[in-house]
Amino acid sequence: MRKKKKISQNTSIETLQVNAAKLLATGRYKDAIETYKRLLKKEQRDEWKTALAKAYLRRAQTLANKGMYKEAAVLWENRANLCSDKKDIDQYIYWLIRASRYVRAARLFTESHLPDNATRQLQAQFGALLLAGCRDLTEAFPQDSLLLKQYALIRDALQAYFQGDDKSAEDSLKKIPFRSPYRDFRTFFKALLIIEADPNGASQLLEKVPADSPYAQFAALIGIAGQDGETLLTALSKLSHHEQMFIADLKGWDKDQLKIIFMLLTAAKRDSSPRALLEVVAANRQSLGDNYSRQFCLALLPSYPAGVKFYEKIFGPLSAFEKNRITALNYERREQPLMAEKFWRLCVNNIKEDDTLKAASIMRHLVEQAEQYGEEFDNHQVPDDLAESLRFDPDDKISYLKLIQWYEHQDDKRSYHKWVDSAVKQFPKDSDVLLVGMESATRKKAFKKAAKFAQTLLKVDPINVKARQIACSSHISHARKLIKLGKYELARKELAQAARLEKTNRRSGVVQINQALLELQAEGFVSPKRRSRSRRSKASLFELQYSNVAKNLQSKVKNPKAIELLQEGLELAGGGICGFFRVIVEAKNQWLDLANILPLLPILDKHYLSTRQEVLKLVRLINAYSEEGMTFMTEAVTPLLALLQKAAILDFYKEEMLSLCECFKKLKHNKLLRPFAELALKRWPEQPVFVFYQVYSKSGYWKISDIDRLRTAADEAEEQGDQRTVMMIATLLNEMKPQSFPNSFDDFDGEDNIESELEALRNLDLNDLTPAELIRLVNRLESLGIEIPDLPIPRQRGSRR
Amino acid sequence: MKTPFDILGVPDDATDEVIKKAYLQRVRQYPPERAPEQFQKIRGAFEAIQTRDQRLKYQLFHHEPPNLGALLERVLQTTTSKPQRTSEQLFTQVLADRVRR
Numbered sequence: 001m002r003k004k005k006k007i008s009q010n011t012s013i014e015t016l017q018v019n020a021a022k023l024l025a026t027g028r029y030k031d032a033i034e035t036y037k038r039l040l041k042k043e044q045r046d047e048w049k050t051a052l053a054k055a056y057l058r059r060a061q062t063l064a065n066k067g068m069y070k071e072a073a074v075l076w077e078n079r080a081n082l083c084s085d086k087k088d089i090d091q092y093i094y095w096l097i098r099a100s101r102y103v104r105a106a107r108l109f110t111e112s113h114l115p116d117n118a119t120r121q122l123q124a125q126f127g128a129l130l131l132a133g134c135r136d137l138t139e140a141f142p143q144d145s146l147l148l149k150q151y152a153l154i155r156d157a158l159q160a161y162f163q164g165d166d167k168s169a170e171d172s173l174k175k176i177p178f179r180s181p182y183r184d185f186r187t188f189f190k191a192l193l194i195i196e197a198d199p200n201g202a203s204q205l206l207e208k209v210p211a212d213s214p215y216a217q218f219a220a221l222i223g224i225a226g227q228d229g230e231t232l233l234t235a236l237s238k239l240s241h242h243e244q245m246f247i248a249d250l251k252g253w254d255k256d257q258l259k260i261i262f263m264l265l266t267a268a269k270r271d272s273s274p275r276a277l278l279e280v281v282a283a284n285r286q287s288l289g290d291n292y293s294r295q296f297c298l299a300l301l302p303s304y305p306a307g308v309k310f311y312e313k314i315f316g317p318l319s320a321f322e323k324n325r326i327t328a329l330n331y332e333r334r335e336q337p338l339m340a341e342k343f344w345r346l347c348v349n350n351i352k353e354d355d356t357l358k359a360a361s362i363m364r365h366l367v368e369q370a371e372q373y374g375e376e377f378d379n380h381q382v383p384d385d386l387a388e389s390l391r392f393d394p395d396d397k398i399s400y401l402k403l404i405q406w407y408e409h410q411d412d413k414r415s416y417h418k419w420v421d422s423a424v425k426q427f428p429k430d431s432d433v434l435l436v437g438m439e440s441a442t443r444k445k446a447f448k449k450a451a452k453f454a455q456t457l458l459k460v461d462p463i464n465v466k467a468r469q470i471a472c473s474s475h476i477s478h479a480r481k482l483i484k485l486g487k488y489e490l491a492r493k494e495l496a497q498a499a500r501l502e503k504t505n506r507r508s509g510v511v512q513i514n515q516a517l518l519e520l521q522a523e524g525f526v527s528p529k530r531r532s533r534s535r536r537s538k539a540s541l542f543e544l545q546y547s548n549v550a551k552n553l554q555s556k557v558k559n560p561k562a563i564e565l566l567q568e569g570l571e572l573a574g575g576g577i578c579g580f581f582r583v584i585v586e587a588k589n590q591w592l593d594l595a596n597i598l599p600l601l602p603i604l605d606k607h608y609l610s611t612r613q614e615v616l617k618l619v620r621l622i623n624a625y626s627e628e629g630m631t632f633m634t635e636a637v638t639p640l641l642a643l644l645q646k647a648a649i650l651d652f653y654k655e656e657m658l659s660l661c662e663c664f665k666k667l668k669h670n671k672l673l674r675p676f677a678e679l680a681l682k683r684w685p686e687q688p689v690f691v692f693y694q695v696y697s698k699s700g701y702w703k704i705s706d707i708d709r710l711r712t713a714a715d716e717a718e719e720q721g722d723q724r725t726v727m728m729i730a731t732l733l734n735e736m737k738p739q740s741f742p743n744s745f746d747d748f749d750g751e752d753n754i755e756s757e758l759e760a761l762r763n764l765d766l767n768d769l770t771p772a773e774l775i776r777l778v779n780r781l782e783s784l785g786i787e788i789p790d791l792p793i794p795r796q797r798g799s800r801r
Numbered sequence: 802m803k804t805p806f807d808i809l810g811v812p813d814d815a816t817d818e819v820i821k822k823a824y825l826q827r828v829r830q831y832p833p834e835r836a837p838e839q840f841q842k843i844r845g846a847f848e849a850i851q852t853r854d855q856r857l858k859y860q861l862f863h864h865e866p867p868n869l870g871a872l873l874e875r876v877l878q879t880t881t882s883k884p885q886r887t888s889e890q891l892f893t894q895v896l897a898d899r900v901r902r
Contacts, residue, residue, distance in 0.1 A: 100901070128896075128900045129900065131893075131896060131900075132893065132896045132897035132900045132901070133893045133894075133896075133897050158889070158892070159889075161886060162886055162887075162888070162889050162892070163886070164886050214900050215899075215900070217899035217900070217902050218895070218896055218899040218900065221895065221899055228873075228874070228877065229870035229873060229874060230868070230869055230870035230873065232873065233869060233870070233873055240898065242891060242894050242895050242898065243895055243898070245887075245891060246887055246891055246892070246895045249885050249886070249887040249891070250887070251877070252885055253877075257876055257877070260876045261873070261876060264869060264872065264873055264876070267869065268869060272868065272869040274866050277866075277867070277868075277869065277872060280872070281872065287876075288875060288876070292875060296867055296872065296875075299863075299866060299867050300866050300867065302864040302866070303864070303866040304866075325861065329862070329864040330864075332864065333864055357853075357854075357857060358857065358861065361854065361857050361858060361861055362861065365858070365861070365862055396854075
């Protein structure tokens, strides 16, 4: 708050004058008025009177802007005693109107010569007041004035409107000129006439009433009649009783409706609670319709179950099923799934036997609830509920697919296949079901069955890519089976079918490789060996290709088509390491000796360096074969080890490096994993996941310092939120038992920090050591001159210690 | 209470065919390019009850309570009387209140 400076009685006139001028200039009109009044008490100077008059006017304007018209008018009157200037009298007249001093305002208006603009605005105000019932004003204006003459026309229009004679009302309006003081009245009155027939047109007219018009507020009120729903109710709640009744007339609400609307307004004040709404509807069910009221109230009960008794009192008893349903839904609303489930199960018990669809729907709803909470695979009730729902209603594909997915997730093969069979039986031509049927048959190695499903599916959905792929690989797999059985002709047919299914631009080469292998076996060039040595051979691709070169194998093949097909397959498979990998896998899959097959292909240079794309493609192939259930990927990669090791230097992205390391880890090819992990560590130093892969690749050759590195990496991974790496490190640390350090106690690595080695030793759980290891540890510590603590050396049978 | 059945103007026990017919009729009345909001409502209602299973699900598991606006809409729907002309007295009073405000 501004502190008022006390002005001493003895302040000089000069000082007061300066102060007063300053106060006036800075807009502190109230203080300026006081100061000039003091000055005038001392001496009557004209310049001070003029300044005081100015201060009064400015202060009056300030108050009027705040809506304090009465006070503004009084200040004007004070000013009038000081000067005869009538320059801003239109403002004063307006303030008088706003202060309800109409007669004085009208008298001053008629006496003053105002500019046209001010006259028009004030006339509009007086016109509105006349229409609002200020009859005194009729005497204040001359009978032949424009205001009163046109007022008569407006009265006629209004009377016609009240009597419902719109035609006469419009005729009267037409007589009012455009520049009339009643111009805005004419606009909103037109809106009033058409609001019933054309609410949008009425709304557009109402928008034309200017915000500073005396009718602006009334136009806004009429606009409320054009609203609906809760907006209307909210607007109504802010109106006076008369205004509400006026809107009711415009809307044509009858007494019953009005009664309910007023009750709804009361309910709205109670936050429209379900209880308030229940009471309103129950009290007005005859007007609202019994069926509607019953449904409305029933729909309220899940959010207000305490209202069940009230509902039953009004509408009669609810069944046990309905009561349980309401309670279940209420618990769902409160996010208490266990309680909701309890009541849904009670609902199922309440359902009569012939209403099986309802029961099935509830069982499925329970499953959906489990899914909503992300618990579907942890909840062992889920398969039972789904199975039960299918017992009630077997015609639900989604339930079958969910059941199949559940058992697949749980790796319960028996149930998985059982439900796939049931689904296929129920929906023999459904593409989703046929897809899972194909997957199931492939897993059971029932390739013929899988191909049959694929054919059916391709009839239903000829462009289904997945079906085409599965059909193709099923024919190939079945052909492999037939080749092993020596049924070459049948195998040829299967491979031909597979070839037809492959799109020309998407051929993988597998069909051609198998066709070649088939022909080589058919002519007796090679034959499968169940325990082929090559399966465990560590020979490189180069060695394998060269091993039989001297024998000139190519010339011994009778059917040159076989070599052509093999080479075509190699090319289609991408050539390079990917092509050879395909040939190796397919040959191994048929138990063929690689040393007899690989020399038939062009020799891959020993110094061949794969591209980044090739290596990534190879990893995708390995993963795809593994997913198909091929279990010899480790052996299949062995011939390519040397070539792949060299590829570690390629410029892989971090994510690619991760997938490569993971793939090689899965293959247990530590010699391959190590160069990749080490190069990754050079590029991304001490990245926890690469530390893990590097240490992992040293399996069996760990140093104690590796434990420290892993622990640090685990901490960092934890900080980075990389829980997967944390878990992998934890598992590896558990595997790193003391016996995994063959020479750890005898041969400390001189290059490593001895302190960190000792720290690692201190952290070892001595209970994990065998007595022999413990004794070796004690001896070593003694030799290093380290004080030996009281060790818990385990007692051996028969020895005291 | 505007249920999907109310929006499409079909009874609670309507068949798939009846619902689809009502839906198409409503869409013709409120095409998406001219009345996108209304269309969304109609589409949502159709998707909620277009099959027997969905209807059953709606009837069993829908638990959103009806609101005041829905009830008001119903109240206004049940009107039998027409908009009427207000009395001169009420008109003048309301006009006076608003003009003096």
